[in-house]
Structure formats: structure tokens, C-alpha cells
Amino acid sequence: xxxxxxxxxxxxxxxxxxxxxxxxxxxxxxxxxxxxxxxxxxxxxxxxxxxxxxxxxxxxxxxxxxxxxxxxxxxxxxxxxxxxxxxxxxxxxxxxxxxxxxxxxxxxxxxxx
Ligand code: AMP
Ligand code: ZN
Numbered sequence: 365x366x367x368x369x370x371x372x373x374x375x376x377x378x379x380x381x382x383x384x385x386x387x388x389x390x391x392x393x394x395x396x397x398x399x400x401x402x403x404x405x406x407x408x409x410x411x412x413x414x415x416x417x418x419x420x421x422x423x424x425x426x427x428x429x430x431x432x433x434x435x436x437x438x439x440x441x442x443x444x445x446x447x448x449x450x451x452x453x454x455x456x457x458x459x460x461x462x463x464x465x466x467x468x469x470x471x472x473x474x475x476x477x
């Protein structure tokens with residue numbers, strides 16, 4: 365399958381990995397939008413939120429738990445951080461393999477642009 369994040373998960377494409385277990389891999393975003401910008405992805409190919417199945421609920425929960433752990437390791441929890449899923453055209457989703465953005469190290473505006 366021609367999916368860049370599947371290739372990152374299988375190490376076919378190199379990335380700066382910050383966390384990995386059997387189900388999940390987290391790596392630095394190649395084009396960071398904040399001092400810390402990490403993508404947390406399931407190794408399983410799920411193209412967008414609408415493709416999340418009932419059996420994926422623990423996996424999707426674990427993405428958030430991993431983001432929390434990384435945020436704590438990087439000491440982002442004191443000042444706060446943002447977690448984002450861009451889903452579909454209006455949100456600007458570019459890679460069709462779900463990924464949770466962990467952004468930190470600066471103040472973010474609300475509402476988002
Ligand atoms: P999204 O707009 O939510 O689909 O975000 C896709 C993200 O993937 C963007 O922030 C890109 O900078 C990032 N990205 C694309 N290719 C790579 C790559 N090879 N390694 C790391 N991050 C990537
Ligand atoms: Zn994929």
C-alpha cells in the first residue's frame with residue numbers, strides 16, 4: 365500500500381522515532397508547527413476517523429495515552445499542549461492514515477485558523 369505513514373511504521377521510510385510499542389509509533393513531524401510537534405499513529409492503517417471500527421476503540425484511546433506520556437516526558441504538561449486530529453478536506457488532512465498531532469512549547473490561538 366502506498367501510504368507514507370505505513371512506510372514510517374515499517375521503517376521503510378526513516379523518521380525520528382520518540383516512542384514505539386507493538387501497536388503504536390510516534391515520531392517528530394518533518395515540518396514542525398511548534399517547538400515540539402510529534403505525530404502519534406497506530407501501526408494499523410486507518411485512513412480517517414470514519415474508518416475507526418468498534419474494535420479500534422482501545423487503540424485510539426491508547427494514542428491519547430501515549431501523547432500524554434510523551435508530553436510529560438518533554439515537560440509540556442506544566443504549560444499545556446494541544447492534541448489535534450485533522451480529518452478531511454476542511455481540516456486540511458494531508459496524510460490519510462490517522463495521526464494525532466502533539467503540539468507544545470508555545471501558546472496556541474483559539475479558535476484555530
Ligand atoms: P495532516 O495535515 O493532519 O494530514 O498532517 C500531516 C502531517 O504529516 C504534516 O504536519 C506533515 O508535516 C507531516 N509529515 C508528512 N510527511 C512526513 C514524514 N515523512 N515524516 C514526518 N512527518 C511528515
Ligand atoms: Zn497507512
